[in-house]
Amino acid sequence: MYTIAIIGYGGMGGWHAKQLLSLPEEFRLAGIYDINPERIEAAEKDGIHGYQTLDALLSDPEIRTVILAVPNNFHKPLSIQAMRAGKNVICEKPVMMNAAELEEVIAVSKETGRQFSVHQNRRWDKDFLMVKKLIEDGSIGKPFYIESRVQGSKGIPGDWRCVREAGGGMLLDWGVHLIDQLMYLVDSPVTEVYAHLLSVKFPGVDDNFKLMMRFHNGLSALVEVDTYTFINLPRWHVSGDSGTAQIDDFSCTGRIVRARTEEMRWEPGIVYTVAGPTRTMAPRPKESIEELPLPALESDARDYYRNFRDADEGKAPLAVTPEQALRVMRVIDAVFASAEKGTSISLHI
Ligand code: NAD
Secondary structure, eight states: OEEEEEEOOSHHHHHHHHHHHTOTTTEEEEEEEOSSHHHHHHHHHTTOOBOSSHHHHHTOTTOOEEEEOSOGGGHHHHHHHHHHTTOEEEEOSSSSSSHHHHHHHHHHHHHHTOOEEEOOGGGGOHHHHHHHHHHHTTTTSSEEEEEEEEEOSSOSOSSGGGOGGGTOSSIIIIIHHHHHHHHHHSOSOEEEEEEEEEOSSSTTSOSEEEEEEEETTSOEEEEEEESSOSSOOOSEEEEETTEEEEEOSTTOOEEEEEEOSSOOOOOOOOEEETTEEESTTSOOOGGGEEEEOOOOOOOOTTHHHHHHHHHHTTSSOOSSOHHHHHHHHHHHHHHHHHHHHTSOEEOOO
8 A cells, every 4th residue: 555644734724635545446645734733633533643743754764755745935845845754755746845945856856766757737637638648649730839727716815825936827727738738738848938917906926927938839828817807718729830729628529620621712701890891701611611529538647646656666767757747847947037038039949
């Protein structure tokens, strides 16, 4: 039985506990530690062992791996402390506050021989896997532009996420998921980023941002995270050289529309707007396009833990590696720099 403990029993710590407890034949949840004694009590009420101190947890020889589900500014010190205590680490995202911090942590992972990974669970999201599959299947031809966004209207939850020093802001929150997904999807270096980080309701942190990314293979992407938008745009809009795919939201409704493969000729139509005619924007005849459903697939996000265990036992390569995380953090560093300077940043990562 693979034994794991959790540090931080808030929203995400609770989620990890639930996931692990749903796999009793594969994982043993040794317990949790939280700096807030009320959260230790809450865990005990949930039937989970509460370690009264961090040292008590880290010195338990039964524990093979710890999950860190604490605010972002604690990821580095706790990762280092846990690995030096002999534990493997699954760190919540963002893996660190910046690439320099991650380099230090990777050095400790190498020195101690402990396995380190970041919980990029959104690689197992169905909407993302659908995009990956429809691109791999060639359903829309060669992709040249991808829009990936998440939007809400409630603002940032009023906790550490509003505090820059704690690693608050949306770039380090949803941004890291969306950038990781794109960099995992597109097998080509990122060559340019240009970002606007906006503070609409929460001074000091980005609560809305717009990011353009260019990849070496010519593909461009728009990444948007908004916490103050009342009419949402699609979660994904993907343009290929023979069609377009759209996924509306997390419920994964949407469609693929593409040109019929057989060559067709038709008289160009004209659309008249109030101010004049347009041929370019006139719709195609219906017979020249076909509509397909999105690919059907299943996903189990608990495969993340299974993979981490299997990699630790030498049975599989690690799915989310520190090196992948370092690429993402270097891009995020460049995104912050772009927003600060108000210019695009060239890179090759
Ligand atoms: P939260 O505020 O709900 O919970 C954080 C918990 O950590 C609290 O109970 C707090 O008391 C405890 N804590 C704070 N400092 C600590 C310390 N030094 N030692 C031990 N415990 C400490 O926050 P959350 O939403 O659970 O977020 C935690 C982490 O999980 C963040 O890094 C966040 O980005 C990440 N997260 C990831 C996902 C995902 O989908 N992967 C989703 C939400 C949050």
